[in-house]
Amino acid sequence: MTAQLRPLLAACPACVAAPHDGAEQAPTEARLALSLPGIHCQACIATVERELNAHPGIHSARVNLTLKRALIEADPDVRVADLIPVLEKAGFEAHELDLAALAATQNDKAGRDLLMRLAVAFFASMNVMLLSISVWSGASDATRDMFHWISAAITFPAIIFSAQPFFANAWTALRVGRLNMDVPIVLALVLALVTSLWETFLSGEHAYFDAALTLTFFLLAGRYLDYRTRAVARSAAEELAALEVPRAIRLLDGDEYEVPVADLAIGDLILVRPGGRMPVDGEIVSGQSELDRSLLTGETLPVFADPGLAVSAGEVNLTGPLTIRATAVGEDTSLHRMADLVAIAESGRSRYTSLADSAAKLYAPGVHILSALAFAGWYLYTFDIRTSLNIAAAVLIITCPCALGLAVPAVTTAASGRLFKKGMLIKHATALERLAEVDTVVFDKTGTLTAGTPQVTNLGDHARADLEIALALAEGSSHPLSVALSRAAREAGIKPASVQDITEVPGYGAEGLYRGSRVRLGRAAWVGAEQGSQTAAWLDTGAGEAKPFDYTDALRPGAAEAVAALKAAGKDVLLISGDTTGAVEDLAGRLNISKWVAEALPADKSARVQLLADQGKKVLMVGDGLNDTAALAAAHVSISPASALDAARVASDIVLLGQDLEPIAEACGVAQKATRRIRENFRIATLYNVIAVPLAIAGLATPLIAALAMSTSSITVSLNALRLR
Amino acid sequence: MSVLAYLIPISLILGSVGLAAFFYTVRSNQYDDPEGDARRILNDEWDDKPKP
Numbered sequence: 001m002t003a004q005l006r007p008l009l010a011a012c013p014a015c016v017a018a019p020h021d022g023a024e025q026a027p028t029e030a031r032l033a034l035s036l037p038g039i040h041c042q043a044c045i046a047t048v049e050r051e052l053n054a055h056p057g058i059h060s061a062r063v064n065l066t067l068k069r070a071l072i073e074a075d076p077d078v079r080v081a082d083l084i085p086v087l088e089k090a091g092f093e094a095h096e097l098d099l100a101a102l103a104a105t106q107n108d109k110a111g112r113d114l115l116m117r118l119a120v121a122f123f124a125s126m127n128v129m130l131l132s133i134s135v136w137s138g139a140s141d142a143t144r145d146m147f148h149w150i151s152a153a154i155t156f157p158a159i160i161f162s163a164q165p166f167f168a169n170a171w172t173a174l175r176v177g178r179l180n181m182d183v184p185i186v187l188a189l190v191l192a193l194v195t196s197l198w199e200t201f202l203s204g205e206h207a208y209f210d211a212a213l214t215l216t217f218f219l220l221a222g223r224y225l226d227y228r229t230r231a232v233a234r235s236a237a238e239e240l241a242a243l244e245v246p247r248a249i250r251l252l253d254g255d256e257y258e259v260p261v262a263d264l265a266i267g268d269l270i271l272v273r274p275g276g277r278m279p280v281d282g283e284i285v286s287g288q289s290e291l292d293r294s295l296l297t298g299e300t301l302p303v304f305a306d307p308g309l310a311v312s313a314g315e316v317n318l319t320g321p322l323t324i325r326a327t328a329v330g331e332d333t334s335l336h337r338m339a340d341l342v343a344i345a346e347s348g349r350s351r352y353t354s355l356a357d358s359a360a361k362l363y364a365p366g367v368h369i370l371s372a373l374a375f376a377g378w379y380l381y382t383f384d385i386r387t388s389l390n391i392a393a394a395v396l397i398i399t400c401p402c403a404l405g406l407a408v409p410a411v412t413t414a415a416s417g418r419l420f421k422k423g424m425l426i427k428h429a430t431a432l433e434r435l436a437e438v439d440t441v442v443f444d445k446t447g448t449l450t451a452g453t454p455q456v457t458n459l460g461d462h463a464r465a466d467l468e469i470a471l472a473l474a475e476g477s478s479h480p481l482s483v484a485l486s487r488a489a490r491e492a493g494i495k496p497a498s499v500q501d502i503t504e505v506p507g508y509g510a511e512g513l514y515r516g517s518r519v520r521l522g523r524a525a526w527v528g529a530e531q532g533s534q535t536a537a538w539l540d541t542g543a544g545e546a547k548p549f550d551y552t553d554a555l556r557p558g559a560a561e562a563v564a565a566l567k568a569a570g571k572d573v574l575l576i577s578g579d580t581t582g583a584v585e586d587l588a589g590r591l592n593i594s595k596w597v598a599e600a601l602p603a604d605k606s607a608r609v610q611l612l613a614d615q616g617k618k619v620l621m622v623g624d625g626l627n628d629t630a631a632l633a634a635a636h637v638s639i640s641p642a643s644a645l646d647a648a649r650v651a652s653d654i655v656l657l658g659q660d661l662e663p664i665a666e667a668c669g670v671a672q673k674a675t676r677r678i679r680e681n682f683r684i685a686t687l688y689n690v691i692a693v694p695l696a697i698a699g700l701a702t703p704l705i706a707a708l709a710m711s712t713s714s715i716t717v718s719l720n721a722l723r724l725r
Numbered sequence: 726m727s728v729l730a731y732l733i734p735i736s737l738i739l740g741s742v743g744l745a746a747f748f749y750t751v752r753s754n755q756y757d758d759p760e761g762d763a764r765r766i767l768n769d770e771w772d773d774k775p776k777p
Binding site: 041042045046063064065066067112115116119120123126127130131143146150154 | 729736737748751752768770
């Protein structure tokens, strides 16, 4: 593409903005992305690439093993849906990724920028250190001066390039009249450079060029670690979002067109197939089905849907195809309105001051005062500006928060890496610190403590003949209750009866003919029974009363262990759900949770979390639905499972990648350990200062002592952080 | 000591060559897939001639 464009640009630079080149840029190529969670070796790469490249219409395909993705360039008419079966036949699980949602990780400019600055700082500091070592080991007179001049020539451009992030941060802080960790850093760098240049000019003995550069290098290393940790979490979070490709089927004059959700307009007719999620808010025009609203309201009981019913984006269509007319799209859907609620709650969370910031608040003014006092004291004692300025610079350099800059990122990198291996994604920079303070845990029920898959509870209450009929009917339907029933019945060794003419009646259930009489399995009202409070499917065999199959929601793996471990760790565990009282009470009993609230509206949930926070509790909220988002954002720290709605994942600090809930309890432990390490690191860094600062103030510090203090404290701090692994 | 006049420039130039090489590798996306690149070397396709 670039090769074709270049001659055009060279021939007529003014044409670039002209509209005529729109025709040349008509898309001849589409870019597609696939997620390949199963690939792990060289043979996988080769097979996937060979299969994809052999597919007609594909120009090139390249696998990225680190990200477990394949990027494909192909003709615009190639569909990802055609490629997935090709790979599945070759034995690889593949999912479509939405490239738009991945855009941010595609071009990792900030990371590259930091890496380049880090490389320059490393190169320059090694060269200058080489020259400095010669000076320390006895170079004198003209040689020493020459070495100092060469060091200066390397240091100035290197610092100007590498230390830009610190300059920029310090400037933003100073402009609004605040002090952060970068202000003393910049002051130390500038003062060290100025006094060293002056000393070099006067053929002085001590120059701090090497110290200024190593300082920049260590601090940049800390920044880069910090950045990497968050980039890994961010790219994994984006991958989760990209796996839900926002597409909808628009009906136009009876034809179906697959379009991106963003293109839908109010009044469009949209077809939602069974198992699909409502892309927009709307009203049902035709079709009958049942809707699963658990992600929005927490109710486990599916809702009967027929024409005229209003639906909201995010609800899942269960049994029959539905045609809906869009009434609100994009920003106006209830899903997005909820996101605004989240934004309001988020601003409250930004009030949290991280450990690093609170350390900086104590530290920055202290260092400045100390250095100013040293300057004033020596000036009054000697009336020599050169000596006093040198000592002030030495104090700043030695106290400079080199180890402090590494203290937090080294620990969070180690802790996040450990939790990532357990399937937890730490999205927010201060999430671990906040998690360590948690004393109250609030769980949502549906989809969080429960897996969202129903389980039959009273299979044993039914006669074998009835079970055989029920199994035959259940196998004719893809409704979650039917699927659960047929799985349970098969496990119990039941064989299906020979029921003829099984048809699924969307929204009601399945019916058929058994020995000449009509048999039905479905909603209570359909078979003429009374709807109870529990989730149930009713079997009508045509003889006698209809019999109910009761369901409860299956527990998510690790839920019981997580609750028990959190209680053992002395935390208060609460259950707040939007589901019915019966269902919530039952689950609370099973998990041994004494405090529970049922039928809570989304606003109730966040209000209750807020109330707990006002009582001084540090609340950890674990939830997955849209009805939880406001509460997730209002809590001190929040966790959501990977199966949660996008809005809920965005609102939470930590995402659980696996099915298992057990890592939650462990994460609290790791977070507490991490915070303890961070405090230890602060103490180590201070200890070095306590030893080195008096030397600097007394005027005994040399560049060699500064370099030793700086390197040993940085290395000790990093090693201490590694103990977390 | 006149040997310094050669050695210091040489060490600086060699260092900057390394730095420039690193810049080139970063800019040409060579760190995008470290794991995959490490395994691709075991692939026997394109062993005779480079990929066109």
